Amino acid sequence: MTAEAPHDTRTQFIEAARQLFAERGFYGTSIAAIADELGMTKQALIHHFGSKEKLYGEVLARLSNRFTRVLEDIEAGGGPAEDRLRRFCTTFCEIALTHPDDTRLIMRELLDNRQRAEQADAWYLKPFLENLTNTVLETERWQDATPPEALALVYNVLGAVSYFAISEPTLSRMFGPTEYEATRRAYPDKVALLAEGFFGTA
Amino acid sequence: MTAEAPHDTRTQFIEAARQLFAERGFYGTSIAAIADELGMTKQALIHHFGSKEKLYGEVLARLSNRFTRVLEDIEAGGGPAEDRLRRFCTTFCEIALTHPDDTRLIMRELLDNRQRAEQADAWYLKPFLENLTNTVLETERWQDATPPEALALVYNVLGAVSYFAISEPTLSRMFGPTEYEATRRAYPDKVALLAEGFFGTA
C-alpha cells in the first residue's frame, strides 16, 4: 500500500538521479542539482528519500533489478550454459550501447564501492555477478575452473564491452560522429566473436 | 632551473594525490585531505600547484608519461606489430595488477573526462591511445580496419584487463584473499591468450 504505486515524482527523482550520478558520480552530484532538474527544491528530495545515500541506493537497486530480470529471462530460455552466456553477451552489449549511462553507473559503483562500503554497506551488483559466475562454471570449458577464475572471466567480458560502451565521446571527438556510428553498428558482431572465444563453441 | 630538481614535497604531494584521486575520485578528494597525508595544510598544496585541477593535471601527466615511456620501450624493441601488441598486453597486465591505483585513475579519467573537459580541456590519454591504435592498424589482421574500429579493439583489451585489475576488493571479499591470489597469479596467462585471440597469430 505504501510503495506500490510509483508516485510520479519519486520516479522522476530516481530517473534524474540516475542520469546525474552516471555522468558526474556520487560525490560530483549534489542533491540540489538533482532537484533542480525537476524544478524542485532539494528538501523535496529529502522528503521522499531521506538522504542522498538512500536515493543512490534506490537507483542502484533498480538497475540491479533490471539486470536480474534480464538474467532470469536468459535462464528461462534454457539451453546449455554456453548458449545462455552467448545470449547474455549479446544482450549486455545491446544494453550497454543503448544505455551508456547505466554502464557508467556500474563502472563508478565498481570504483567507489570499496570505500563507500565502509559507510553504507551494500554491494548492489553481487547477485548479478554470482549468477553469471555460476553459469560460467556450468560451461564445459570452464567446469574445472575455480569460482574466482570464472568471475575473472566475467569481469573480462564486462570490462571489454563497458569500456567500448562509454567511449562514445572520445571516439566521436577523435574520428567524427559518423565514423563512430559505423563502428558502433559493427560492434555487436565483434562481441559475439569475443564471447565465442571466451566460452568455447556450442 | 625551476622545475628541474623535484622539490621533494612537490613529489610527495603528487604521490599522495595520485593515491587519493585513484581511491576517491577527483570530486571525492579534497585538497585538505591530500595535504593531511603529509601533515601539511592545504595552503601548502596551493602554494606549490596553484589549484586542485592543476595538481590533478600533474598527476595525470606523470601517469601519461609513464605509459608513453612503456610504449616507447615496446616500439624500440621492434618486431612485427603483432609481437609489439602482445608485449604491450603482457606489460599492461603486469602494470595493472601491480598498480591497481593507476588503473583506477585511468578508469575515472575515462568516466569524468567528458564533463570536466568542458572546464579544463585536457585529454591526457590521447597520445597513448593513438599510439596503440596505429600499432593495431599495422597488424596483418586489422590492416583493413577503420581507425575507430582499431581503437574499439584497444578499448576491449584495456577494459578486460582493467576490470579484473580493480576487482581485487570484490574478489577477495567474495572468495577470500588466498583464492584471489591464486587467480591473480594465473591471470597474465589468460590475458596472453586473450591477446592472441584479438590480434591474430604471429
Added chain:
DNA sequence: TTATATGCTTACCAAATGGTAAGTTGTCAA
C-alpha cells in the same frame, strides 16, 4: 648587512554541501 625569494602557516572568506525544523497547501475520508 641587507635584499630577495622560497616554503610554509595562520587567518580569512564566499559559496556550496547534506540535512533539520517548521510551516503551508491540497486532498481525501470520517
Added chain:
DNA sequence: TTGACAACTTACCATTTGGTAAGCATATAA
C-alpha cells in the same frame, strides 16, 4: 466540517569546499 496525512516550500544550520591575503622563518646572493 473537521482531522489527518501527503507533498511540498521557506528558513535555517553546521560543516566543508576551493581559494586569497598576508605574514613568518630560513636560506641564499649582493
